[in-house]
Amino acid sequence: MLAARPGSWRETPIRPDFPEDVREWLDQAGRQRLRDSLRAIAQAAEAAGFDNAMLAASDSIGLRPDARPADTDLVSLALRHRDGDWDEARDQGPDLTGYDRFITGTGPEGKEETR
Structure with missing residues (x-):
């Protein structure tokens, strides 16, 4: 109204x-x-x-x-x-490890991956 x-x-x-x-x-x-x-x-x-x-x-x-x-x-x-998804999304943020691996060629621990 x-x-x-x-x-x-x-x-x-x-x-x-x-x-x-x-x-x-x-x-x-x-x-x-x-x-x-x-x-x-x-x-x-x-x-x-x-x-x-x-x-x-x-x-x-x-x-x-x-x-x-x-x-x-x-x-x-x-x-x-x-x-209850809002607080979790704020705290965690998006998971960008796949992008990191693609762009930098490193794995989750920062070690270089072999291709």
């Missing part, structure tokens, strides 16, 4: 339930960015729950503070939070 009427954002009873960083970011958004962002947050909340949508919105703002979150980005981030 908020996405359809973004002008009511500042008076909505749900506003205090948003984390401070998300609330401040939405407060500073222009009308179109506010509408699009609220729509993306609603889709993420529908897919993974309100708390996970809020975590995803905070992450999105931290990663790209000048861009409005895309629907698919927030839904994906929210689902990763719901499934």
Whole structure:
């Protein structure tokens, strides 16, 4: 409902339930960015729950503070939070050993591989 009427954002009873960083970011958004962002947050909340949508919105703002979150980005981030995949991905990062071997010709221990 908020996405359809973004002008009511500042008076909505749900506003205090948003984390401070998300609330401040939405407060500073222009009308179109506010509408699009609220729509993306609603889709993420529908897919993974309100708390996970809020975590995803905070992450999105931290990663790209000048861009409005895309629907698919927030839904994906929210689902990763719901499934517990977000913290693991942050801690581990991608496994690039295959690329290292291809580019440098070395194995996992840094030893040169024979071809």
